[in-house]
Amino acid sequence: MSEISTLSLSEVRARLADKSVSATEATESALARITATEPKVRALLSVQADEARALAKSLDAAGPDPAKPLWGVPLVIKDVLAVKDAPTTCASKMLENFRPVYDATAVAKLKAAGAVLLGKANMDEFAMGSTTENSAYFATKNPWDLSRVPGGSSGGSAASVAACQAYGALGTDTGGSIRLPASFCGIVGLKPTYGRVSRFGMVAFGSSLDQIGPMTRTAEDAARILQVIAGPDGRDSTSVDAPVPDYVGALAERGDLKGLTIGLPAEYWDEGLSPEVAEACSAAVKKAEELGATTKRVNLKLSQYAIAVYYIIATAEASSNLARFDGVRYGYRAKNVESLMDMYVRSRTEGFGDEVQRRIILGTYVLSSGYYDAYYRKAAQVRRLIRQDFEAALSECDVLLGAVCPTTAFKVGAMTSDPLQMYLMDIFTISTNLAGLPGMSLPVGLGRESGMPVGLQITGRAFDEARMLQLAAVLEKNVPATGRPLV
Amino acid sequence: MKISSEEVAKVARLSRLDLTQEKTEQYAAQLGDILGYMDKLAELDTTDVEPLYTPVGQVSVMRDDVVKKDYAREDILKNAPETDGAFFIVPRIV
Structure with a gap:
């Protein structure tokens, strides 16, 4: 492994700026790392090597630009985000040949900041899944142990960054899809507040839940990407026109955790955690106390209802969003169709995978006449109560801490037969999406039993990502080092 | 909560999906x-x-409601399964 590829984003950025590393060297070392590890990890659905090399060459010709905060930094993008003229498949046969004519806003902002985009990362089809086994093309493996899943749905992004193929990635998170794979692969993943980052150019799954966020090897790296992608956008009416703080600058303001009040939700700590996850997360909380934080027990009493609420709202929104795939304007169209209806039905049946079809049917069911009030409206009411629960807890605490997932990464194939069992893995992450709050996964060491990374979840107040990043940056220097996988 | 194969088949039709009998029963469960x-x-x-x-x-x-031309017609049509160069083509409707 070349020394350059194992640097953090912040480190390589500094070397690019002082010209001790050229954009071409950074890009070539990342591409070499992709060549070496992809046969085992399979994190990427497509690699745009020629385009990346050409861009790096032109960046080098012009020289480092201090106005471009990610000048020459190689990144990968989850394949649910539109990258102009590059394949954007959502890991679905439905979009196998789709090439967007525009960039997602977050992607356009990365390009404008000087980033070099290397490729598109694998995922569960249309972001529906928690293991990246639901890709229509191939399953991604966890670089720490190839017999285990990387988590999902942004599993390709997480595995790629963990394997040092890139310095960072964009993922998306509808119910934990950034935080779970970040936790399983031992990297930092941040789901911003709903409205913080424009969703324009993200193929929609659950429109009231989806957010785009950074996946990186350090908290400072996450701050640097968030700094670039955050902010309002005329093309997404749900992006919020709130000032974007200086996330990177905020990190320098804190060396300890004095004055910080941390809430520990009883529902997240008292039962259900595997012993190794409880041990690593508790040790991190203890460390936070040593660094000056105050902890207090809080309650999120409605947590037990969150999965039911989530899978009603998310599937309802998905069934509506995925109605656009009809074989007319883009995407897969079945061959030899006899009528318009035949074209719709066969294109969708042949183009969508099993889990996507199951969720469309569930979503259509909960929205259908006679069930709408019992399921969809009821879920939306409980959603408000869940948000009030969080608001109450966060009125007496600055942040909440818990585990991202009850276990470390499990074996490939362990969860594929029972969808309900799979949905229950999202127990700690989905409430954050329902409430619209920011959530983050921070590696806090390796599990004693499995030897796999454990992720601590930081939940913050709306638009308070700066404080979460500060906590993460202080804590990551004081917990046992997670290290890097040997893949 | 029990859901019948007939109900699943009905919702599948509303969703413009065509399930095999085996899949209908599996989804129902x-x-x-x-x-x-x-x-x-x-x-x-x-x-x-x-x-x-x-x-x-x-x-x-x-x-403000102003006309903006962001994309060229031929670029948009590039992703279409079937076009005549100006329009999307679908099976005959009338």
Whole structure:
């Protein structure tokens, strides 16, 4: 492994700026790392090597630009985000040949900041899944142990960054899809507040839940990407026109955790955690106390209802969003169709995978006449109560801490037969999406039993990502080092 | 919560999906489990609770209604399964 590829984003950025590393060297070392590890990890659905090399060459010709905060930094993008003229498949046969004519806003902002985009990362089809086994093309493996899943749905992004193929990635998170794979692969993943980052150019799954966020090897790296992608956008009416703080600058303001009040939700700590996850997360909380934080027990009493609420709202929104795939304007169209209806039905049946079809049917069911009030409206009411629960807890605490997932990464194939069992893995992450709050996964060491990374979840107040990043940056220097996988 | 194969088949039709008999029965069993799990929401009294459909307060952000040409027709048509160079082509409707 070349020394350059194992640097953090912040480190390589500094070397690019002082010209001790050229954009071409950074890009070539990342591409070499992709060549070496992809046969085992399979994190990427497509690699745009020629385009990346050409861009790096032109960046080098012009020289480092201090106005471009990610000048020459190689990144990968989850394949649910539109990258102009590059394949954007959502890991679905439905979009196998789709090439967007525009960039997602977050992607356009990365390009404008000087980033070099290397490729598109694998995922569960249309972001529906928690293991990246639901890709229509191939399953991604966890670089720490190839017999285990990387988590999902942004599993390709997480595995790629963990394997040092890139310095960072964009993922998306509808119910934990950034935080779970970040936790399983031992990297930092941040789901911003709903409205913080424009969703324009993200193929929609659950429109009231989806957010785009950074996946990186350090908290400072996450701050640097968030700094670039955050902010309002005329093309997404749900992006919020709130000032974007200086996330990177905020990190320098804190060396300890004095004055910080941390809430520990009883529902997240008292039962259900595997012993190794409880041990690593508790040790991190203890460390936070040593660094000056105050902890207090809080309650999120409605947590037990969150999965039911989530899978009603998310599937309802998905069934509506995925109605656009009809074989007319883009995407897969079945061959030899006899009528318009035949074209719709066969294109969708042949183009969508099993889990996507199951969720469309569930979503259509909960929205259908006679069930709408019992399921969809009821879920939306409980959603408000869940948000009030969080608001109450966060009125007496600055942040909440818990585990991202009850276990470390499990074996490939362990969860594929029972969808309900799979949905229950999202127990700690989905409430954050329902409430619209920011959530983050921070590696806090390796599990004693499995030897796999454990992720601590930081939940913050709306638009308070700066404080979460500060906590993460202080804590990551004081917990046992997670290290890097040997893949 | 039990859901019949007939109900699944009906919802599949509404969703423009065509399921095999085997898949219909498999989904009926799985959706029955999932909906059974969701029925626990009925325990909660939500009388007078306003539904929360989106976490952001802002609705209907307004902008000036001006024509902007962002994309060329031929670029948009490149992704279409079938076109005549000017329009999307679909099976005959009338």
